[in-house]
Amino acid sequence: MRKYYIAGNWKMHKTVSESVTLAKSLVSELGSCGERVMIAPAFTALAAVAEVVKGTSIILGAQNMGPDLQGAHTGEISPLMLKDIGVKAVILGHSERRHSYGESDALINKKVLLALAQALEPILCVGETLEEREGGKLESVVGTQLREGLKGVAATVLDKVTIAYEPVWAIGTGKTATPEDADAVHAYIRTVLAGLYSEAAAKSMCIQYGGSVKAENAAELMAKPNIDGALVGGAALKVETFGPIAQFRS
């Protein structure tokens, strides 16, 4: 049976103790959840949350990482440091990194390659702004982000990569792309992937949707053939709202 990948991005929220409390609640709520569930707390809480999720089915993710292994890079976090504390996945190219911190496709690509080389599973985020969508640039923007973000990624490691389609105008705004619109973009993403790799690779790749996902719309989104999971922001901050998304089938 198809397994969905539901990831929670906690962004710049929660102290260490608040993160531990939420992680414990999620472990008890989602212990027998049939989906792949990932949580991405802030860097400061990763080590403590790692202890909570150790030996459970919940995957520990980071929200970002630096593009280098080590050295004089003030303020950065290395994939080696993430691995060292039990992180398995990393969100890269989130629209907040692209738009608030000026991350380029080239930088994101460097991080994707480094994450894979260090056996961390990247979630590569792509998505258009409202202006780009209304200007008819959706496909060129998303296509470029995919082609540039995946440059040099070998077909043999593609199963370790997840794509998250997150229309920027739907993130944290309460506006969700309709399931039909989201599915159409996911289908386009598969077309780009087929051109870069193969039809088979494009078909088997996991593509999450992100942008105001909540319990009320999760099942409808997941019912679409090209949507394989969700990257969740605001609703990931409480067990009452994240639990039902991860358990959308029950």
Ligand code: PEP
């Ligand atoms: C996100 O930050 O990736 C996100 C999708 O946020 P939200 O669910 O709050 O829209």
